[in-house]
Amino acid sequence: MSHLIAVDWGTSSLRGARLDAAGNVLEEKSAPLGILNVPNGDFAGVFASLFSDWMKPADSVCLISGMAGSRQGWVEAPYVACPAGPEELQRHLHWIEPGRIALVPGLSDEQGEVPDVMRGEEVQIFGAMRLAGLTDGLFVLPGTHSKWATVRGGRVTGFRTYMTGEFYGLLSQHSILARTLDAEAPLDEAMFLRGVARAGEGEGLLHNAFGARALALFGRLSPPQSTSYLSGLLIGEELRGQDLPAGREVIAIGAPALTVRYALALEQRGVRVRCFGAEATWAGVRAIQQ
Amino acid sequence: MSHLIAVDWGTSSLRGARLDAAGNVLEEKSAPLGILNVPNGDFAGVFASLFSDWMKPADSVCLISGMAGSRQGWVEAPYVACPAGPEELQRHLHWIEPGRIALVPGLSDEQGEVPDVMRGEEVQIFGAMRLAGLTDGLFVLPGTHSKWATVRGGRVTGFRTYMTGEFYGLLSQHSILARTLDAEAPLDEAMFLRGVARAGEGEGLLHNAFGARALALFGRLSPPQSTSYLSGLLIGEELRGQDLPAGREVIAIGAPALTVRYALALEQRGVRVRCFGAEATWAGVRAIQQ
Numbered sequence: 153m154s155h156l157i158a159v160d161w162g163t164s165s166l167r168g169a170r171l172d173a174a175g176n177v178l179e180e181k182s183a184p185l186g187i188l189n190v191p192n193g194d195f196a197g198v199f200a201s202l203f204s205d206w207m208k209p210a211d212s213v214c215l216i217s218g219m220a221g222s223r224q225g226w227v228e229a230p231y232v233a234c235p236a237g238p239e240e241l242q243r244h245l246h247w248i249e250p251g252r253i254a255l256v257p258g259l260s261d262e263q264g265e266v267p268d269v270m271r272g273e274e275v276q277i278f279g280a281m282r283l284a285g286l287t288d289g290l291f292v293l294p295g296t297h298s299k300w301a302t303v304r305g306g307r308v309t310g311f312r313t314y315m316t317g318e319f320y321g322l323l324s325q326h327s328i329l330a331r332t333l334d335a336e337a338p339l340d341e342a343m344f345l346r347g348v349a350r351a352g353e354g355e356g357l358l359h360n361a362f363g364a365r366a367l368a369l370f371g372r373l374s375p376p377q378s379t380s381y382l383s384g385l386l387i388g389e390e391l392r393g394q395d396l397p398a399g400r401e402v403i404a405i406g407a408p409a410l411t412v413r414y415a416l417a418l419e420q421r422g423v424r425v426r427c428f429g430a431e432a433t434w435a436g437v438r439a440i441q442q
Numbered sequence: 443m444s445h446l447i448a449v450d451w452g453t454s455s456l457r458g459a460r461l462d463a464a465g466n467v468l469e470e471k472s473a474p475l476g477i478l479n480v481p482n483g484d485f486a487g488v489f490a491s492l493f494s495d496w497m498k499p500a501d502s503v504c505l506i507s508g509m510a511g512s513r514q515g516w517v518e519a520p521y522v523a524c525p526a527g528p529e530e531l532q533r534h535l536h537w538i539e540p541g542r543i544a545l546v547p548g549l550s551d552e553q554g555e556v557p558d559v560m561r562g563e564e565v566q567i568f569g570a571m572r573l574a575g576l577t578d579g580l581f582v583l584p585g586t587h588s589k590w591a592t593v594r595g596g597r598v599t600g601f602r603t604y605m606t607g608e609f610y611g612l613l614s615q616h617s618i619l620a621r622t623l624d625a626e627a628p629l630d631e632a633m634f635l636r637g638v639a640r641a642g643e644g645e646g647l648l649h650n651a652f653g654a655r656a657l658a659l660f661g662r663l664s665p666p667q668s669t670s671y672l673s674g675l676l677i678g679e680e681l682r683g684q685d686l687p688a689g690r691e692v693i694a695i696g697a698p699a700l701t702v703r704y705a706l707a708l709e710q711r712g713v714r715v716r717c718f719g720a721e722a723t724w725a726g727v728r729a730i731q732q
Contacts, residue, residue, distance in 0.1 A: 266640070266653035267660050297652060313656075314648040315617070322612040327605070350556070356683050357647050358604040358676070362587060363556035366603075370557050386648070393646050 155212040157203060158437035160272060160430075161220035162186050163296075166198070169434045170206050177434055179206075187218075187225045195226035199253075207252070214253045215437045218272035221246060221255040231260035231269055237307035238278050238439045245440075256440060261310050268313050272433075273299045276405045277308060279436025280428045284403060290394075291403045294410040296321075298390055314390045317410075323361060323382060332368035337376030339383075341416060347384020348391070348417045357389045387417050398422030405432045445502040447493060448727035450562060450720075451510035452476050453586075456488070459724045460496050467724055469496075477508075477515045485516035489543075497542070504543045505727045508562035511536060511545040521550035521559055527597035528568050528729045535730075546730060551600050558603050562723075563589045566695045567598060569726025570718045574693055580684075581693045584700040586611075588680055604680045607700075613651060613672060622658035627666030629673075631706060637674020638681070638707045647679045677707050688712030695722045 156175075159168040164186035170179045181202055190198050207214060221229035229246035236259055245254040258271030273293045281287065287306040293299040296318050301311035323329050350360055364382050367373040373381055396402070401424045404411040408429060415425040446465075449458040454476035460469045475488050489506075497504060511519035519536035526549055535544040548561030563583045571577065577596040583589040586608050591601035613619050640650055654672050657663040663671055686692070691714040694701040698719060705715040 266650075267656045267662075268653070269656055269659065298648075312645075312649050313652040314646075315652050316648050318617055319648060319651075322616055326612055326616050327608055355602075356604075356679060358588075358606050358609060358680055359602055359683060360556075361609075362603040362605050363558070366557045366559055369559065372557075389646060390648055393649060 155206070155209050156438060156441055157206050157212060157214035158434045159199075159203070159214060159216040159220075160218050160275070160433045161216050161225070162218045162272060163188055166202065167430070167433075168203055168206070171434060171438060175435065175438045177431075180430075187220055187222070195220065199226075212252070213441065215245070215256055215441060216254070217256040217275040217433070217437065221257060222271055225255075227255060229255040229257040232257045234259050234261050234263075234311065235304075235307045235309045236274075237305075238436075238442075240307075241274065241278075241440050256437070259308060259311070261312075263310060268311060270299050270301075270311060270313070273301070273405075274308060275436035275440065276428075276432040277301055277303065277436065278439045279432035279434065280403050280405050281306065282435045282439050283428055283432060284426060286403070289401065289403055291405065292414055294387075294404065294406045294414055300390075300394060312393070314393070316386050316390045319357075320383060320386050323386075324379070327361075329361065329365055329368075329378070329382060332365065332373075332375055333379045333382065334375035335379060337379045339413070340377055340380040343373070343377040343380040344384040344387075344413065345416065345420055347381040347386075348388035348420065349384075350381075351385050351388025351392060354392065357385065360385050360389075383413065384417070387413055391417060391421075396421060396423050400424070401426065403428065405429070445496070445499050446728060446731055447496050447502060447504035448724045449489075449493070449504060449506040449510075450508050450565070450723045451506050451515070452508045452562060453478055456492065457720070457723075458493055458496070461724060461728060465725065465728045467721075470720075477510055477512070485510065489516075502542070503731065505535070505546055505731060506544070507546040507565040507723070507727065511547060512561055515545075517545060519545040519547040522547045524549050524551050524553075524601070525594075525597045525599045526564075527595075528726075528732075530597075531564065531568075531730050546727070549598060549601070551602075553600060558601060560589050560591075560601060560603065563591070563695075564598060565726035565730065566718075566722040567591055567593065567726065568729045569722035569724065570693050570695050571596065572725045572729050573718060573722060574716060576693070579691065579693055581695065582704055584677075584694065584696045584704055590680075590684060602683070604683070606676050606680045609647075610673060610676050613676075614669070617651075619651065619655055619658075619668070619672060622655065622663075622665055623669045623672065624665035625669060627669050629703070630667055630670040633663070633667040633670040634674040634677075634703065635706065635710055637671040637676075638678035638710065639674075640671075641675050641678025641682060644682065647675065650675050650679070673703065674707070677703055681707060681711075686711060686713050690714070691716065693718065695719070 166185040167182040261268040298314040411427040457472040551558040588604040701717040
């Protein structure tokens with residue numbers, strides 16, 4: 153197979169890479185054409201406008217991961233229930249153009265009373281597994297909806313979602329805290345870690361978030377400090393739910409601006425962190441194709 | 443003292459009552475003129491427009507509790523640190539017109555690493571104490587920012603705030619959950635209690651809130667059911683932080699639409715609940731005046 157096109161079509165952005173037979177990235181493209189920004193629902197048209205030149209060779213194959221396979225996307229590709237690995241995803245590829253263009257299904261975890269779902273992160277996990285040379289581990293994918301996934305024998309055995317990024321946006325833009333934050337401020341590591349530590353005391357987010365307000369009211373946190381403190385409270389709250397004995401390793405996948413925060417919080421607890429970025433997506437698409 | 447005017451001037455509303463010497467309510471008034479809706483910051487003008495007739499008798503005294511004493515209010519009345527009872531509040535009344543009109547200061551709890559504050563709820567607590575005939579107890583005041591206060595020997599010894607109501611508003615209006623909620627739906631008690639129970643399992647709000655989304659996605663919760671479930675998740679999360687052995691009594695003070703939810707959640711755990719409404723405010727103002 154000489155031409156693999158890997159596409160990550162999310163809620164707010166569309167990114168693609170052309171890979172050679174060895175999996176090297178030959179070229180990348182991106183556009184702010186997430187599934188919520190596709191004019192008139194013309195997914196085929198948007199796809200063609202970005203990738204038709206890459207698809208010209210007769211043996212080109214394109215696999216698309218992310219929200220493009222959701223109910224609001226191009227076509228709904230039903231979730232594959234975990235435990236699942238690259239083989240299960242390959243078997244359930246949803247072909248839009250047979251042998252040429254397929255949607256990668258997302259994963260569901262229906263083992264508990266409350267189900268959980270992911271779309272796109274599963275591909276990044278399988279890619280990071282390859283890049284790290286692991287078949288077992290604990291993975292975190294920070295973001296609007298952070299995912300924590302456990303991998304055993306090369307398959308995701310279970311995962312949980314945390315609305316950490318979305319809560320940060322809600323609190324910093326729409327809540328009473330917005331008045332005492334400075335959203336543009338750079339990360340203040342000490343204040344961030346103070347928030348992480350506070351969350352670890354177990355009082356819960358509903359109380360700790362008001363604490364950020366009270367600290368500002370008493371002049372004990374400046375607006376830039378409050379912003380980092382709130383970020384620490386939220387990420388610390390997310391960590392509170394994880395099984396993280398010291399010495400454990402966590403693989404973090406995502407934008408460096410986010411993974412650096414998780415690494416700071418985790419390393420303070422004696423947990424080692426390895427970080428991966430966009431390259432995990434391309435390696436994951438290749439793992440599913442093979 | 444023959445004429446006591448009790449006023450509760452909050453963020454979004456202004457309410458007042460005229461009491462006789464025995465503390466009976468002779469008349470009540472209210473207006474949507476919370477401190478954020480006072481034209482040109484003319485607090486004196488708004489006060490006069492509602493209450494000048496009640497203030498005509500030379501011996502009329504008016505005590506105003508709530509956000510009117512905050513930095514954004516009429517005049518800032520500095521917090522009184524707890525432990526504090528009605529005597530401490532009386533001693534720190536902030537007189538606007540000596541002997542005639544005073545602001546009741548709020549309470550602060552500065553005993554921990556992170557301070558906490560309330561304005562207006564302290565008056566309701568002292569009123570409910572009187573009405574219930576208690577000098578010791580655990581009090582909850584549900585709302586945008588719920589308060590849990592411990593009272594010993596007639597004084598508030600400590601309290602904690604939870605942004606429960608504000609989080610409910612943020613999630614139901616601005617988050618991804620908004621798409622699968624029906625904000626107008628009446629309370630579904632079974633779904634509400636299912637949310638309370640889920641929160642009690644200790645997974646944390648960041649994860650459980652996404653669970654509400656996933657349950658809707660899988661068709662396991664209808665929009666009206668989701669709304670009650672989310673309310674249960676939030677109130678359950680708030681309860682998770684309280685010391686509530688079965689058989690304990692909690693005094694709930696607030697609007698019946700809210701206190702009924704707390705009573706449902708608490709009674710399921712074997713905790714007895716007594717509820718009070720606006721009458722607690724008027725009784726509290728009287729307790730401070732005496």
